[in-house]
Amino acid sequence: VSADKPRIPNDEEIRRITTRAVEEIVPYDEFISGLKSGRTLRIKMGFDPTRPVITLGWAVGIRKLRQLQDLGHTVVVIIGDWTARIGDPSGKSETRPMLNEEEVTANANAILEQFYRILDPARTEVRRQTEWFDDFSLTDVIRLAARFTVAQLLERDDFAQRFDARQPIGIHELMYPLLQGYDSVAIESDVEFGGTDQKFNILVGRELQRQLAMKAGPVGQGQAVLLVPLIPGLDGHRKMSQSFDNYIALDDPPHEMYGKVMSLPDHLIFTYFETLTDIPDEEVAAIAASVDARSENPMDHKKRLAREIVTQFHSAVEAEGAEEHFVRTFSEGEISEELAVEVPADQLPLADNDQSGDGYTVKLPALLAGQGAAASASEARRLIQQRAVEIDGDVVTVAIATVRVGSTLRVGKHRFLRIVEAIA
Amino acid sequence: VSADKPRIPNDEEIRRITTRAVEEIVPYDEFISGLKSGRTLRIKMGFDPTRPVITLGWAVGIRKLRQLQDLGHTVVVIIGDWTARIGDPSGKSETRPMLNEEEVTANANAILEQFYRILDPARTEVRRQTEWFDDFSLTDVIRLAARFTVAQLLERDDFAQRFDARQPIGIHELMYPLLQGYDSVAIESDVEFGGTDQKFNILVGRELQRQLAMKAGPVGQGQAVLLVPLIPGLDGHRKMSQSFDNYIALDDPPHEMYGKVMSLPDHLIFTYFETLTDIPDEEVAAIAASVDARSENPMDHKKRLAREIVTQFHSAVEAEGAEEHFVRTFSEGEISEELAVEVPADQLPLADNDQSGDGYTVKLPALLAGQGAAASASEARRLIQQRAVEIDGDVVTVAIATVRVGSTLRVGKHRFLRIVEAIA
Numbered sequence: 001v002s003a004d005k006p007r008i009p010n011d012e013e014i015r016r017i018t019t020r021a022v023e024e025i026v027p028y029d030e031f032i033s034g035l036k037s038g039r040t041l042r043i044k045m046g047f048d049p050t051r052p053v054i055t056l057g058w059a060v061g062i063r064k065l066r067q068l069q070d071l072g073h074t075v076v077v078i079i080g081d082w083t084a085r086i087g088d089p090s091g092k093s094e095t096r097p098m099l100n101e102e103e104v105t106a107n108a109n110a111i112l113e114q115f116y117r118i119l120d121p122a123r124t125e126v127r128r129q130t131e132w133f134d135d136f137s138l139t140d141v142i143r144l145a146a147r148f149t150v151a152q153l154l155e156r157d158d159f160a161q162r163f164d165a166r167q168p169i170g171i172h173e174l175m176y177p178l179l180q181g182y183d184s185v186a187i188e189s190d191v192e193f194g195g196t197d198q199k200f201n202i203l204v205g206r207e208l209q210r211q212l213a214m215k216a217g218p219v220g221q222g223q224a225v226l227l228v229p230l231i232p233g234l235d236g237h238r239k240m241s242q243s244f245d246n247y248i249a250l251d252d253p254p255h256e257m258y259g260k261v262m263s264l265p266d267h268l269i270f271t272y273f274e275t276l277t278d279i280p281d282e283e284v285a286a287i288a289a290s291v292d293a294r295s296e297n298p299m300d301h302k303k304r305l306a307r308e309i310v311t312q313f314h315s316a317v318e319a320e321g322a323e324e325h326f327v328r329t330f331s332e333g334e335i336s337e338e339l340a341v342e343v344p345a346d347q348l349p350l351a352d353n354d355q356s357g358d359g360y361t362v363k364l365p366a367l368l369a370g371q372g373a374a375a376s377a378s379e380a381r382r383l384i385q386q387r388a389v390e391i392d393g394d395v396v397t398v399a400i401a402t403v404r405v406g407s408t409l410r411v412g413k414h415r416f417l418r419i420v421e422a423i424a
Numbered sequence: 425v426s427a428d429k430p431r432i433p434n435d436e437e438i439r440r441i442t443t444r445a446v447e448e449i450v451p452y453d454e455f456i457s458g459l460k461s462g463r464t465l466r467i468k469m470g471f472d473p474t475r476p477v478i479t480l481g482w483a484v485g486i487r488k489l490r491q492l493q494d495l496g497h498t499v500v501v502i503i504g505d506w507t508a509r510i511g512d513p514s515g516k517s518e519t520r521p522m523l524n525e526e527e528v529t530a531n532a533n534a535i536l537e538q539f540y541r542i543l544d545p546a547r548t549e550v551r552r553q554t555e556w557f558d559d560f561s562l563t564d565v566i567r568l569a570a571r572f573t574v575a576q577l578l579e580r581d582d583f584a585q586r587f588d589a590r591q592p593i594g595i596h597e598l599m600y601p602l603l604q605g606y607d608s609v610a611i612e613s614d615v616e617f618g619g620t621d622q623k624f625n626i627l628v629g630r631e632l633q634r635q636l637a638m639k640a641g642p643v644g645q646g647q648a649v650l651l652v653p654l655i656p657g658l659d660g661h662r663k664m665s666q667s668f669d670n671y672i673a674l675d676d677p678p679h680e681m682y683g684k685v686m687s688l689p690d691h692l693i694f695t696y697f698e699t700l701t702d703i704p705d706e707e708v709a710a711i712a713a714s715v716d717a718r719s720e721n722p723m724d725h726k727k728r729l730a731r732e733i734v735t736q737f738h739s740a741v742e743a744e745g746a747e748e749h750f751v752r753t754f755s756e757g758e759i760s761e762e763l764a765v766e767v768p769a770d771q772l773p774l775a776d777n778d779q780s781g782d783g784y785t786v787k788l789p790a791l792l793a794g795q796g797a798a799a800s801a802s803e804a805r806r807l808i809q810q811r812a813v814e815i816d817g818d819v820v821t822v823a824i825a826t827v828r829v830g831s832t833l834r835v836g837k838h839r840f841l842r843i844v845e846a847i848a
Contacts, residue, residue, distance in 0.1 A: 082562070085563070086563060086566055133562050134561075136561070136562040137558075137561075138506070138557050138560040138564075138603075139509070139510060141562060141565045141599075142510055142596045142599060143510075145596035145599055146595070146596040147594075148594070148595050149592040149593055149594055149595065150574065150578070150592075150593045150595060150598065151592065151593070153595065154574070163575070166575065168573040168575065169573055169574045170569065171569035171570070171572050171574060171602070172566045172567075174569075174595055174598070175566060175569055175595070178595070
């Protein structure tokens with residue numbers, strides 16, 4: 001890890017670092033003081049090596065880390081190898097298998113290789129949880145547990161909700177925030193970095209460092225919290241995640257990565273430009289305005305986004321190749337149909353509650369407006385009158401119509417909706 | 425440990441074993457089946473070696489264990505050496521210091537020596553928590569913790585009360601019942617034995633054995649619970665405990681043990697005969713009736729109780745010596761005065777809420793009846809009229825009088841009350 005003194009950013013750089021693709025910084029003033037102090041900050045990011053896949057969702061945060069590395073700060077990557085070996089001891093979850101040491105190491109190496117497409121290896125320190133947890137005794141656990149109360153931990157949003165709803169919370173689940181906090185003690189982090197769902201856990205680490213009177217943190221008061229947004233995945237509504245199979249992986253090949261970006265719902269174009277590219281704020285704002293006003297075919301914006309992203313994680317040449325392949329393969333109509341917005345059947349605006357028959361009787365104007373295929377319900381009615389709306393190839397002329405799972409709706413030339421199964 | 429088959433008790437023996445000095449047995453039927461099965465039961469009793477003192481409060485339970493040993497069952501004594509070395513990690517309690525290994529061993533040996541005044545060494549197995557907890561890893565802790573939920577543990581009475589009152593409960597406190605339960609797994613106990621405050625913890629051990637599909641317990645369904653009463657100490661109202669300094673120690677010398685028994689409040693005579701002697705039920709009942717009816721001087725009953733107890737834990741000769749010493753040293757009046765019932769100032773029935781002046785203005789009939797110095801308030805009024813009540817040597821003739829901390833009230837020949845500081 002480089003020992004150079006970090007560069008102190010100017011006010012405009014600080015604005016850029018602390019606003020774009022940042023959800024929250026706590027305490028904000030301490031973090032700014034740290035950036036201006038000339039001290040090298042140790043910025044912690046933990047990851048779970050249960051699966052070897054890194055999504056673009058992670059890339060949002062890793063890009064932010066790279067910005068801080070470029071100033072001269074150190075990123076400490078923690079491989080959650082101890083946690084991965086435990087799996088989920090409650091035995092209830094299928095999503096977190098228990099791995100052996102070889103699997104963990106293989107996954108961790110695959111993930112680190114992908115991190116280094118974004119991170120600067122010269123300013124990255126890699127640590128493993130097992131360094132400190134393999135020798136953790138029962139006495140260490142009890143002393144750690146004694147530092148927090150049940151009521152403090154039940155303040156965490158998801159715990160509070162489950163407790164109030166009388167859903168079970170395993171005692172071991174209370175331990176996980178403490179163990180993650182102990183990671184911060186072990187590596188003496190100044191800033192911890194995570195998705196918005198990590199705020200509570202990161203503050204536990206700060207509190208633990210303070211209780212132990214460690215001189216960690218941007219101003220010696222314990223680690224600061226830097227939260228990055230969780231971006232929605234390809235389905236347009238749930239956060240990008242391997243569990244939901246709605247993700248773009250950092251090591252998806254160029255053609256696939258390009259095609260997945262092209263399949264994004266229009267309303268995510270802004271978010272992806274904002275969080276995953278360096279295109280200036282003003283340009284991003286102009287693109288968002290154009291999408292909202294439907295003044296240009298959003299396909300053109302998506303092509304630019306796809307090029308930017310493939311260029312970043314592969315190369316400009318591969319991005320160009322992927323685009324040529326994509327345009328050659330699909331006619332514009334095919335592209336649009338291929339990229340139909342998927343509408344789960346349980347989100348349809350029903351005109352009729354009797355669903356005993358075949359298909360769903362829906363209010364078309366509400367459906368088109370609600371899914372962004374028309375600017376409003378009245379625009380949708382105008383389009384229907386103009387015979388610009390089809391269901392499975394048949395022009396529709398009335399506002400109430402029947403659709404089925406699998407039906408494709410075409411609206412004007414470019415917009416398609418596809419009715420899919422309800423989300424379980 | 426003896427390998428003889430245990431003797432199966434008859435119904436009368438079972439009645440005696442399961443009723444006298446027993447608070448509760450759970451599940452009762454399983455325990456009885458175990459006694460009748462002819463299998464040797466492993467009966468667990470844990471103790472905290474933080475202090476080397478054993479009180480008569482403990483003796484109640486240990487006597488019960490000896491009864492079961494006499495049938496041929498095995499007592500497994502667990503030295504809580506791991507817990508003692510931890511101390512109280514919350515750092516809030518003065519009562520549980522952290523001990524080093526030598527201190528723990530010295531205390532444990534002193535305690536075992538006292539146990540063997542009651543227990544049969546040939547049917548006693550001694551184990552140490554550190555046998556299993558020294559090598560307990562973080563993984564073991566998490567797997568154990570995953571078996572129980574926060575809501576399950578918050579059902580324990582004291583946790584529930586503190587949680588509802590928003591008093592802090594350390595996360596480590598939730599772990600203690602699980603660790604105590606793990607002791608039962610480690611030694612494969614069939615019955616666990618404790619004071620009434622231990623019911624929840626013992627049931628955690630039963631549940632844990634069941635989850636692990638262990639064949640422990642009187643009928644293979646996990647350990648049964650045998651709860652013995654917590655007897656009140658010399659102050660007559662709080663449970664006998666070193667913390668309250670209201671105890672008789674098993675290794676108090678004969679004269680001291682005798683004197684302490686003589687200082688018992690009258691209303692405890694029955695409880696002590698019942699739980700600490702083998703005097704038959706009918707005789708104990710007759711003594712209780714006599715004390716209630718004030719038909720004999722309760723001093724005579726106390727002398728018998730003191731002789732029984734000193735004989736049991738020392739010898740008949742030493743009991744006789746202690747009694748001679750006691751009678752020689754004190755006149756009957758002195759004995760009575762020496763053995764005055766202590767009345768904390770905050771328990772006085774006040775006649776007047778203005779306590780700004782000197783002393784407490786009390787309703788004497790309520791005070792005398794409430795403390796058992798008269799059978800009722802009307803008997804107390806009669807005694808006052810008969811000039812049989814004195815405060816600090818002065819006869820009282822009215823029902824409202826002033827007392828101070830340190831005042832001694834004499835009622836009739838034998839009954840004395842002394843006003844003491846309020847209990848903090």
